Amino acid sequence: MTHVIVGGGVAGTTAAEFIRKQNSDADIILISEEEHALYSRVLLPHYLRGDIERGRIFLKRPSWYEEQNIEWITGETVVALDTQNKHLELGSGREISFDTLLLATGAHPTLVSEDVRGVSYLRNLDDADHLKTLINELPKNARAGIFGGGFIACEYLNIFASYNIPITMAFRGPYMWSHTLCEQAGEIINEHLRKQGVELITQTPLKKILGEKHVEGFEINQGAHACSLLGIGIGVKPDLSWINKSGIKTNDGIVCDQFLQTSVPNIFASGDVCEFFDERFGTHVKMGNWMNAMSQGRTAANNMLGEQKAFDLVSSYAINILGLDVIFIGCVNRSKADQFSLFGSKEMGGVTEIFVKNNQIIGAILVNRNEDRPILTKLISQKAEPFLFDSLKQ
């Protein structure tokens, strides 16, 4: 049997590792766009802040792949997939046949149209190395800009603040994660950012990046703002181009069943690209976090080896924004819920919002209310009704 995995991130590498653990004879081919051995994207901010050495972000040594008898193809992308004849074509022209295939191609950052030196994205290790160079080159009294209001924007905030670089931040919505958070939660974060000295400008598009050879500022509705470094965090999207052409069903990601199998038998997906049917929530969801990617890699490995194991995890994502904790648990897509309950208030300094579907708690967002996390994770996992959390909080 030949198992081919496209994507060398945590989902793909975990799958390769688990297939090998269970089957010493199988041929395993892992195709990675990046040249690096597996590293932790989550540790990139720690590396950038200088909390850890660069070498500590790696989770596998380059020799690990050979030791595991995994054919590791680096610096390569897939350009075409023939689901009928079960083979892939790489950018180099090489064709690879498979018996089972895992698509773990992740997501790519949305880019802005202008690109001058000093504009930064933060998705992979090369981006992080580039940002480190830019920070080291900054003149004294330089100002940094951030455009965007999601997770990557938070990382930029923490990184720039650790170097005591003054920050101007702007985004489209009235507050961060404006499609996901309620107004009170958003306002708590806005107030916190301003208290921390961030110059915050909301409800504006990015109109223009200023500077010809090096970034000198950015223009928004409220005028031009000077900066020597501009971090862009306006979201990520999977690249579905060759997957769409193959006929595999896609939506926001690759549409999979509860076993992480795509619309084509023996082809699976995992990680940020995977839009899977979550039996607990009774709907398709796409999760972009480490815990989800790693766990899906394991489940996909089992199912590629012939099991029928449904993916089952209440995943979560926690981030600390300049000292304020924000935690997302389970399904926090507002369009999937039919009822919302709010606990706490802006005046109390923290809120927890519960997402409910068919009288079942499916997700929660906690702003400065870490103490609610264990019980809510448990209630979501148990498909509990919202009154159970209400009664605990009375």
Add this chain to the structure above:
Amino acid sequence: MKIRVKVDEDLCIGAASCVTIAPETFQLNDDNKAFVYDHGTQPEGPTYERWLEVTDDEYENILLGAQSCPTLAVFIFDEFGKQLFPEL
């Protein structure tokens, strides 16, 4: 076997993957960081580091929890102080 399990609170970001895999050993505290538990209990109070007497299966699961940590914040040592994870 006897092991020492330690969570580096500066590295821990509350991703909670260790809690999902090995809840008997790891639970989040109000700072959103993982305390180390001894088979679900906290003899001598909450702590980021403690000695544990575990079976081979329990050790494998704690190791899986440590390996799942995206910031490699969980350290495991044997009874002689040798670091078992992360591998040096």
